[in-house]
Amino acid sequence: MKRLSLITLAAAAALMSATAAQAQPAPGAPPPLPEYGGTVTLEQAMKMGNAAVAEAKKLNVHLGITVVDNAGRLVYFMKMDDTRRIGVDLSQGKARTAAATKVPSKAYEDRVAAGGAGLAVLSLGVTASSGGLPIMMNGKMSCAIGVGGGPTGLLDQQVAQAGLDALK
């Protein structure tokens, strides 16, 4: 009997310390993902789209620009003149990826580039290419922007970032 209660006590202590460990992220752990919340208005989406188009014109590139809500549904879309056709699907795919995963679509490009077990992301239906960014409003994730069709993914991401910055 005495021995049993000792074991119970030890188990309880172990459980408590495990809970405590969970509450405090281990050093080096990635920051927690944002909560979904709020919605994007058409006015905000257009503001982002216009800023992205302005940045694209400055860089002399032709792009597809997409804003989706948290569910990945289209709010705003613009295909600039002479955008290569794949830019349409890329921009929408990147926006949906950022909305669905709460992280920039670059995260999946990096995982694929690293190879190994990370290649499993290819089975998730994500667009593993830079240019999709989740967008926070009032501390919560509210929508996502995706840009595609440029010469490199990083350039697409730069244009997406210009769109995001327009909300600040």
Added chain:
Amino acid sequence: MRPMTMAAGAACVALMFAGSALAQTSPRPNNPNDAIPEASNLPPYGSPINAEVAKKVAAAAIAEAQRRNWNTMCIAVVDPHGELVYFERQDNCQYASISIAQHKARTAARYRRPTLMFENALGKGDNFKYLTTLDDVIASRGGNPITLEGKVIGAIGASGGTGSQDNVVSQAGASSLTATTGSATSR
């Protein structure tokens, strides 16, 4: 030998009968689709609408919705192939309309006619049911070709209200182009 010849003969007769039955498929009486028009009067395609003008066309449609205090519309503008060029969703739009607006625009572009024509034709009765078997048809008003100098350069689709609300918004967008000056197409 003889039974075989007989069998072959019977097979031949059966084949002929089947053939003539197919050839004799007769039209439904008084089917208006039997009339053969002398000319096709659909407008030709022109160069695809450019992004700037697509945005203006959508803005005219949105302005019409706002003038009527509607905040429920999705507006899609497509090129002559039906591919998306520009899209806006108003804040109080039902989710179904995101794809319906694009479908209406696509159909209006690919068939070079307002989607109201499909809606009206289906209302005429059984002889027009076949329309629902055609590729990409949507028999609901709200999709209209965007024409410039008699050529189809794209199409606009609106969805989110009743069909009649959608169409008045869509037409406001499509008809706004005549007032535009300068180049409206991307090539």
